[in-house]
Amino acid sequence: MTTETQVLNSNSCLISPAIPENALQKYSPLKLGILASGNGSNFEAIAEAINNQKLNAQIQVMIYNNPGAKVISRAEKWSVPSVLLNHREYKNREEFDSQIVKTLQEYDVEWVIMAGWMRIVTKVLIDAFPNQVINIHPSLLPSFKGIKAVEQALQAGVKITGCTVHLVDVEVDNGPILMQAAVPILPDDTPETLHERIQVQEHQIIVGAIALAASKNETLSSS
Numbered sequence: 001m002t003t004e005t006q007v008l009n010s011n012s013c014l015i016s017p018a019i020p021e022n023a024l025q026k027y028s029p030l031k032l033g034i035l036a037s038g039n040g041s042n043f044e045a046i047a048e049a050i051n052n053q054k055l056n057a058q059i060q061v062m063i064y065n066n067p068g069a070k071v072i073s074r075a076e077k078w079s080v081p082s083v084l085l086n087h088r089e090y091k092n093r094e095e096f097d098s099q100i101v102k103t104l105q106e107y108d109v110e111w112v113i114m115a116g117w118m119r120i121v122t123k124v125l126i127d128a129f130p131n132q133v134i135n136i137h138p139s140l141l142p143s144f145k146g147i148k149a150v151e152q153a154l155q156a157g158v159k160i161t162g163c164t165v166h167l168v169d170v171e172v173d174n175g176p177i178l179m180q181a182a183v184p185i186l187p188d189d190t191p192e193t194l195h196e197r198i199q200v201q202e203h204q205i206i207v208g209a210i211a212l213a214a215s216k217n218e219t220l221s222s223s
Helices: 041-051 071-077 093-106 123-128 149-156 191-222
Strands: 006-009 013-016 030-036 057-064 082-084 111-114 133-137 160-167 177-184
Touching (some): 013 191, 030 041, 041 057, 041 071, 057 071, 057 093, 071 082, 093 123, 111 191, 133 191, 149 160, 149 191, 160 191, 177 191
Parallel strands (some): 030 057, 057 082
Antiparallel strands (some): 006 013, 013 177, 160 177
């Protein structure tokens, strides 16, 4: 029997929904704006998926908030324009988000992807891109919201954690869930080893969730 849940490996993870690429409704090419704060491995996963024609999209711009963030070199590698918006230079979150919105609009962005974006967003950003702001978080939401989610899972003693891609609303790490991957916690796991295994799955579901959200949006628009 075919189900929406796919077991990849008894020692690796469980992804849901597991949707074959050809099962998604065709969607128009997506114009993405990526928000990133650090290493940018999810940015890289998205760029590679686009290059390999697994995601029908183009990254219009990458916005980062930390000078010297490693994601800059990844953007250069893929010839993606990058813009530094240092949150420390703005009076409040709303003013900061207003500049983000302005920049995204200048680059003709339609979908906003928070790929390791370590800032709380406000209604200013969410209202400018309704139901088209996507975030990835390293836990099985609604468990372990906020910072240090991996450490929270280890401290709680749970046996399974993972990652979640969801649409963003005003509550931190909240909003409709698009896709999740469950990752077993091993007896000798440290925050570093567990986070590394979770990131492998993040790179899988971020791409699938973007395509799923776009497909659902196309269905709603045509109905």
